[in-house]
Amino acid sequence: MRRTIRQLTLYQFEQYVKTNKYVMPFIALLVVQFGLYMMIPVDVVSSFIISGVFIFLIMVWIGVTSWELEDQVSEQVIILRIRSEKIYYVSTVVFLGLLSIYVSILALIFPLIQNVLNNNQVFIRQLQSDDIICAFLLISAYGFAGGILGSFFHPRIMRDRKTALTLTLLIAILSVTKLSVKQTLPSAALVTWVVPPVSEAVELFQKESYFVLWKVVAGYVMMVGYAGILAFVKIKLLIRNKF
C-alpha cells in the first residue's frame, strides 16, 4: 500500500509540474516574501506566522487548481488498476502534503538568504536553529490545511464550480479574519468554528518573541488535525458519490 501511495504521489507530482499550474502561485509566493522582508529588521515569530498565513492562502489556490489535475477517465483507469479508491484519494492528500512541505521550504529559504546577504540584519534578534524548525513545522501545517481546504469542493462533491470556488474563497478569508469577525459580531461564532483554525493558531503567538514549544505543538496539531478531518470527510464523500 505504501509503495502504491508513493508511486501515485510521484505520478501526480510529475503531472502537476508538467501542467505549469505552479507558476502563478510561485510568483505570488515570491511577491509575498519580498513584501514581508522588504522593511527590515522584522520580528522573528510574527514574520514567520504572517508568512504561514500567506502560505495557507497560496495553498488554498494550489488546492483549487488540483481539481483539474487528473481527468475523470484517467482517475477511473488508475482506481481500477490499484483496486482501491481509498488508496488513490489518500495519495492525493499526500501529494498536497508534499507540496505544502516544498512551498514551506521555499518560504523559509527566502528570508534565510536575505538574512545572510544582509549580515544577519533581517531579524530584530539572532536567528536560532529552533526558530527555523518551529517556523517550518507551523508554515507547512498552515500550508497543508490550505491545500486540503482548496481541494475540498471537488467536482464530484459540488458540481457547481462557481459556488465551489466562491465558498472556498469565503471560507479561506473567514479562516484568516475569524477573530476580528467574532469580536465585531459575536454570534458569528456559531458558524466560524467550522472554518480552519488559522486565526486561533495566529493568536497563540501574539506578543511572543520566541517560539514556545507547547504553542508550536498546539498550533501544529490544530492545523494538521483540522486538515486530517477535512481530508477524511472529503475521501468519504468521494467514495460515497463515486463517478
Next chain:
Amino acid sequence: MDDLIRIENLTKIYMPKVVLNNISCSIPKGQSVAFVGHNGCGKSTLLKIIAGLVKPTSGKIECGKKLLFHYVPEHFPKMQLTAERYLRWMGRLDGIAEQEIGEKCRRLAADFFMTDMLNIPMKNLSKGTLQKIGVIQALLAEPQVLLLDEPLDGQDTDSQQVFIEKVNQLKAKEATILMSCHEPELIRQIADKVYRLENGLYEADDQAVNAVSI
C-alpha cells in the same frame, strides 16, 4: 463454469431517464461478453457499475473477490505527459519491474504502429493514437476482467486487427472480457455471448449482432 460476476435486478436512473431497467445476468470466469444497443442505452454505465465506479440506483452486483479490472475507455484523455511517461507510471502501478515496463511499452507501441509517437506529449496526439494508448495501458499487465468501452473507436484497420489478436490472447488465459461496442466484426471475433440493451437486457442472436452496426 463458476460465475465471476452476478448482476441482480440492477436499475440505474439518471433523473429523469431510466438508463438501466431491472437487469439481471451472470458472467462466468473467462467468458467474453458484448453489450450492444443504441447510443445512450446504458452500455458504458453498465460496464462502470460492474467495475464499481458508478453506484446503481437499485439492485446488486456480486463479484467473487476483489477483481483486477483493466479498462479501455471510450475516449482516452489528453494529458501533458508523453505517452511513454504515462505508460511507465501505469506499469509501475501494475507492479511491473522498471526494465520490463520499458520493453513492454516499446513492444506494444511497435505492435500498434506508434513507436515514433511515444515521446510526444499526449495532448498533441490524435484521437486514434490516444485510443491506442488507452489499449496499451490496459494490456501492460494481465487483468482478471478487461472492460472495453468502444475500444476500436478511431483506430486504424491494422491496429484493430492487432487489438483483436491481443484480446483473444488474453481470453485464452481465462481473462473475462466485457465490452460495449457497435462493430459486428469485433463481436464475431471476440464475444462468446452478446446481450442487447433495450429497456432491459436480452440475449442477442446472430441476426441481432448483424443489426448492431445499423
